[in-house]
Amino acid sequence: MEGPRSTLNLPATLDRLHEAMAFAEQQALALGVDPSRLMGLSLAVEEAFVNICTHAYTDNQGLVTLACHTGFHEARPSFVLEIADTGPEFNPLSMAEPETDLGIEDRAVGGLGIHFIRHFSDHAHWRREDGRNILSIVLDSGPVRSQPKES
Amino acid sequence: MEIQTQQTGKATVVAVSGKIDAMTAPALETSVASLINDGNLCMVLDFGGVDYISSAGLRVILASAKSLKSKAGTLLLANVSGPVNEVFDISGFGSVFTIYNSVDAAVAAAG
Numbered sequence: 001m002e003g004p005r006s007t008l009n010l011p012a013t014l015d016r017l018h019e020a021m022a023f024a025e026q027q028a029l030a031l032g033v034d035p036s037r038l039m040g041l042s043l044a045v046e047e048a049f050v051n052i053c054t055h056a057y058t059d060n061q062g063l064v065t066l067a068c069h070t071g072f073h074e075a076r077p078s079f080v081l082e083i084a085d086t087g088p089e090f091n092p093l094s095m096a097e098p099e100t101d102l103g104i105e106d107r108a109v110g111g112l113g114i115h116f117i118r119h120f121s122d123h124a125h126w127r128r129e130d131g132r133n134i135l136s137i138v139l140d141s142g143p144v145r146s147q148p149k150e151s
Numbered sequence: 152m153e154i155q156t157q158q159t160g161k162a163t164v165v166a167v168s169g170k171i172d173a174m175t176a177p178a179l180e181t182s183v184a185s186l187i188n189d190g191n192l193c194m195v196l197d198f199g200g201v202d203y204i205s206s207a208g209l210r211v212i213l214a215s216a217k218s219l220k221s222k223a224g225t226l227l228l229a230n231v232s233g234p235v236n237e238v239f240d241i242s243g244f245g246s247v248f249t250i251y252n253s254v255d256a257a258v259a260a261a262g
Contacts, residue, residue: 017174039203039234046205050173100243112206112242119241 003070012062027068032141033079040120047113048083056087079141084134091126162261163191168200171208180211192224195257199230229257
């Protein structure tokens with residue numbers, strides 16, 4: 001069952017990044033996420049927000065919508081952050097994992113953002129709905145897990 | 152984010168503090184690129200004051216390391232701990248770079 005939603009609309013421009021991160025952090029704290037998870041949440045939000053700013057809109061005129069609510073995931077209370085844009089259909093979670101074991105010469109400069117979203121969320125999924133890309137980042141809002149998941 | 156630079160022995164020590172994210176990383180990239188262009192080819196990046204780094208910051212580190220390597224220079228990293236260390240670990244950066252526990256240790260390794 002979903003709790004009430006808090007929503008923030010921002011222009012999809014990099015100079016609004018800190019507002020997006022602050023909103024997500026405040027909502028997460030208010031909705032029961034452990035403070036130790038906030039850095040990971042900020043990383044996931046930054047990567048998703050920057051992705052939209054960079055790729056979703058060719059005319060720099062679009063919006064990013066952040067919506068937070070409580071829910072349940074695998075029978076655990078959770079915090080859900082949805083990050084939506086109205087750009088062309090694109091599922092960031094379909095991107096391949098970066099090769100994180102290569103040396104300096106062989107490492108691509110980039111490709112880590114989606115890796116962070118996957119790593120720092122307890123669950124992430126994407127859907128296309130009413131012309132919008134909606135990326136959901138789900139964090140447990142109960143006590144911190146004793147064993148962090150593997151990257 | 153703040154950047155302070157000083158010469159210690161043959162190494163140029165760049166002490167970064169604050170958050171390295173998509174908004175602030177370009178300033179770090181510009182500073183480091185400028186130092187490299189001025190011939191500072193032995194560089195220590197001190198992350199002791201950094202409490203957040205995203206992929207934008209990692210990209211700057213990687214690009215700087217590649218740039219230095221192409222000029223027969225070297226990039227050493229110091230004081231990577233806490234949340235920054237976690238990001239390094241999951242990115243595989245911990246195994247790509249040699250990380251020193253202090254600026255002094257990095258400078259000593261630079262010779």
